[in-house]
Amino acid sequence: MNQAELDLFNDKLDAHAKEVERFHGEVANVTRQIANCDKLVRLANAGLSQIDGKIAEAVRISSAAQHVANEAGAQASAAATAATQAAVTGMLSQLQQATEAARKTSLSLNILQFKTGGWIAVYTVLVLLCCLATGVLTSWALSGKALTPEQAHYVELGKAHEALLANASDKELKQITAIRNRPPKKDQDK
Known part of the structure; x- marks a missing residue:
């Protein structure tokens, strides 16, 4: 092998090494993006538990308002026979306030x-x-290139994540979105 052939061989070897290095960088990028998707799913789960707490609080408030309304109705009935018109007016005012509070809470929850x-x-x-x-982008960048078993594993893992998200029902997508929209735990402690 003469010097020109040896130089050509070394140039090809250097070009191949650069291509392999670029490919490893792209695989690392895909791996980071998959990790970000996993992080989003964890955030979605955390958000769902917060929404569940808010729904439970709204149900509790609604139940308390119903209890107050029932109690106020019974008191208004008893007060009508034993008290003056001013006492009856006070009870009706309390009943209206409790009903308005329950209506506002329900409306606020529906909007939220x-x-x-x-x-x-x-x-x-x-x-x-x-x-x-x-x-x-990964498929385009890797088209016609041989993949190592590790790279093929990352590609299959990415496809599995994409398939899970693509096959998610509307309810699951809403739950994921609810989880993602939950405030961080630091905000809850305040």
Whole structure:
């Protein structure tokens, strides 16, 4: 082998080494993106538990308001025979306030659920688009290239995550969105 052939061989070897290094960088990027998807699912689960707590609180408030309404009705009935018109007016005022508080709480909860569902849907679509774009870019970058077993494993893992998100029901997507929209635990402690 003469010097020109040896130089050509070394140039090809250097070019191949650079291509392998670039490919490893792209695989590391895909791995980070998959880890981010996992982190989003964990955040979604944390958010769901917060929403469950808010729903339980709303049910408790509604139950208390119903109890207050029932009690106020019984007291108003008893007071009508034993007390003056001013006492009856006071009881009716309390009943109206309790009913208004329950109505406002219910309305507020419905608006919150609608907004949360909308943001969850938007965020889920964005995450799916990002995952899909990552897959397309990776497929394009790796087209015609041989994959190592480790790289093939990461590609299959990414496809599995994408399939899980693509096959999620509307209820699951709403739950994921609700989890993602929950405030961090530090905000809850305040």
